[in-house]
Amino acid sequence: MKSHFKTLILSLAITGFMVCNANSKKPNLNLVEVDKTFIHPNPNKQYIKVALLLDTSNSMDGLIDQAKAQLWDIVNELSYAKCRNEKPNLKIALYEYGNDRLNGDEGFIRQVLPFSDDLDDISKELFSLTTNGGNEYCGQVIQTSLNQLNWGNNPDDLKLIFIAGNEPFTQGHVNYKDAAVNANEKDVTINTIFCGNHNQGISTFWKDGAKLTNGDYMAINHNQRTVHIASPYDYEILILNQQLNKTYIGYGTKGRAKAAEQAMQDTNAISYGNANAVKRSVSKSSHFYKNSSWDLVDAVENEEVVIEDLKEEALPNELKGKSDAEIKAYVIKKKLERENIQKQIQELNTKRTKYISDNTKTKNNNGLENAMTKSIKEQAKKKQYTWD
Template sequence: MRNNRFAINTVVGIVLSLFTFNGVQAAATPETEAVIHSERPAVEVMFVLDTTSSMTGLIAAAKDKIWSIANTLASADPAPEIRMGLVGYRDRGDVYVTVYTPLSSDLDAVYAQLMQFEAVGGGDAPESVNQALAEAVNRPQWSRGDAVYRVIFLVGDAPPKMNYQDDVKYPLSCTKAARKGIVINTIQCGNMSGTRSVWQEIAQRGEGRYFQVAQSGSAVLYDTPYDEPIARLSRTLDDTRIYYGDAAHHEEMESRKETADAIYSEASPAAVAKRTIFNSKSAGAKNFYGSQELVQAVESGEKKLAEIPKEQLPAKLQSMSDKELAAHIAKRGEERKALQAQIDDLAKKRQDYIQAKVVAEKDKGAGSLDSKIYECIQAQAAPKGLQYTEGPAY
């Protein structure tokens, strides 16, 4: 059922993407979401990822590294709000041209889409880079505010196809990005002829950085003895969540639970462990709680039980007395604290284990994808008041 659900979501995304951009200029597509004004520090990242067959290694690495990147972003002082999104691209004539996933604090949903990407198609070198970049600039709900670090990472190995008459060419997208305060960094995988000069130009026009990595992505991947225990505790911790609200909200949150279940079934223990560690940080609270989570709302004082109509509670709690309900919520809260304490202890041991590896293999990480992305984030987020000093998370 889980795989079928994700397959349906992927097909829907493909159909919508083809419908929206088949013969229509991407720059003419209006921003479909309302503007958000952010008063607190925030990081918003769109990954624009070539998903053709030559990118097999990089896509496999990305499925593991996205939670590492999230943890790197969360390590800033002060801790920012984090939103991510994706544009996967191929070329016209492939199964899809682009698949778009909006910017969201629901990183589970973004990760679920990333898990569906498979490296297929391509083969004729130039790809629909122009269309993918135009989508990344124009479609997301980018926040406004001086404290928001807005960034695009364009990742691929082939140059853009420049002979589509109805395409929006990358110079225009770069100009619009600069106008919106969006930095564009380019990551060239491999050394295909003709890619370097264009990738460098896009980075220059996008006021970002260009760097090159091996075709596989040169990501540093560490498995630890603590990954599986953290993953087991994480599943139990997720089960402590109780949502309240109308029927539509319960359905939305049930979908969130199904997404988490699919991650536990399909992701590696290392990826689940990194997701769990991210969720335990203040920057990951929105990903863990979602919205209108009862235990958090009551314990934080955000809501009083008396303010919540019984019909907005899960069906199995509606027959409880106020005293029984309060006791049930308190019990869940205590369970959550105990689980989180165990996770925190294992997370520290995991970090110590990895740190020893990093020190022993320091040359391995120097030119890695992890280090290059960290260098971009560290330099570009500083003017927004975000200080990164801990190095990349693994």
């Protein structure tokens, strides 16, 4: 009887392992006991995990500028991805390396942000980066990101490293080949972006650094100015963005500060022009924009907060002294307002995208964005991800 039960459990485990990844390893047929890590606890929770490793030495001002100016293009492109008709979540981690201000004993490397789905935090940290001369240790920063970040073991997850810089890939005490071995063990693909001449990147081993994990090697002009194209729909989207911000209900210790940060990242986006601010507005209308740690609408929606359990001091001024029923009604009202505004932004963005496509004779070549989105799409196909 016991052997029959184990056989049944094994069959169920193998069935549960039939996931989106066409290249997943075959199940271990020697398994007879249930391993709780074998079946992903929630198969509909796929993640696109991107670790962005940026050289912040003196010559990289243009690269950092591109990262700031093109973040929302990248986020928006990823928001259209699907796996098994489910929309995956997005987590982005950020490292800087090659900056003399960083700790030399740690390889002039700093984890700026661990994997995060807080798009405002990601934008904030990108805008905090500054450059300074230094030593660029590519192998060590890759290995550090592999060691420090929680890559997980869901075979559906798309796990990618993008490292950008312009010094030889062989510098430092950690061999990039050893880091690549570890990346393969974790199912992480390393993509290299050389900031400079294509052939120079090959001769300094940037292409080899990508090849070892079947990643992509790319060379970009990191000093190229980002092009944002205006459309007749931009003004209306920006007005809707202002209305969207008013649907957020800050609560708890983070509420007020995070609402202010939301507005600050709007300001940072518009510093690269109205068209870039529009792209951030589009990102804020997508499923990637999550704020349950400080916004009551998202927190209730995700069942992370029970209104009856909230203390008076955690409530914003407009809800103090209100009954639970009144608070619930207010949250529902703001939720419906938000959904309506986000829908309008998405509809206008469809028209905006078509307008830009119809009125642009030459394809934009925004270096970092094009390099990343092209690689992500190609590598996502291996795991049967699709794009709307």
